[in-house]
Amino acid sequence: MTSVKKWMTKNPITIDEETSIIEAIHIMKEKGIRRLPVMSKGRLTGLITERMIKDYTPGKATSLDTWEVHYLLSKTPVKEIMNPSPITVTPDMDLATAAQLILDHKLYGLCVVDGKGDLVGIMSVGDMLRAVVEFTKAGK
Numbered sequence: 001m002t003s004v005k006k007w008m009t010k011n012p013i014t015i016d017e018e019t020s021i022i023e024a025i026h027i028m029k030e031k032g033i034r035r036l037p038v039m040s041k042g043r044l045t046g047l048i049t050e051r052m053i054k055d056y057t058p059g060k061a062t063s064l065d066t067w068e069v070h071y072l073l074s075k076t077p078v079k080e081i082m083n084p085s086p087i088t089v090t091p092d093m094d095l096a097t098a099a100q101l102i103l104d105h106k107l108y109g110l111c112v113v114d115g116k117g118d119l120v121g122i123m124s125v126g127d128m129l130r131a132v133v134e135f136t137k138a139g140k
Contacts, residue, residue: 004098005091007131008112008121014039017046017079021056022070024048024078037111037119038082044111044119046082056081088113091120095131098123 015024015036024036028050038046057073088111089098098110102125112121 002095002131003091004089004093004095004112004121004123007095007127008091008123009127010121012037012119012122014119015048015078016040017082018077020074021053021076021078021081022073025053025073028053035109035122035124036078037086037122038078039119040079042118044086044088044113044117046079046084047086047111048078048082049108052081052083086111089123090114095128099128102128 013027013031013033013036015027015038017038017040027036028034035047035049037044038048056076057069087101087105087107089101091112091114101107101110109122109124109127111119112123114120
């Protein structure tokens with residue numbers, strides 16, 4: 001079976017844990033991504049996703065106006081809402097095992113760390129679909 005290393009997105013875009021939620025939103029929109037590994041002093045300390053931000057952001061029924069919501073998001077660091085213990089895999093893990101983790105935990109991606117715990121990539125559902133497409137083409 002092929003490994004995570006072959007299909008993962010290498011050198012993912014990351015964000016510091018002190019970065020504001022509003023800046024995380026802007027980075028995600030600008031780069032067209034849905035998750036950001038959160039770092040502190042070069043180490044992975046968590047993960048923030050579009051869903052986490054959406055769940056944290058006040059709904060339309062709030063009494064806060066747009067400017068107040070924007071202010072709140074600009075003053076709140078991502079460490080306040082991130083998942084501090086994201087599920088991780090190693091580059092040498094086989095793709096099927098990583099896919100099973102995604103299914104079992106209802107995730108859309110995994111952080112990939114090396115033996116020292118350093119972030120080396122992201123394995124998203126999109127990356128796995130790319131692998132499925134390639135496997136299917138090769139099987140014909």
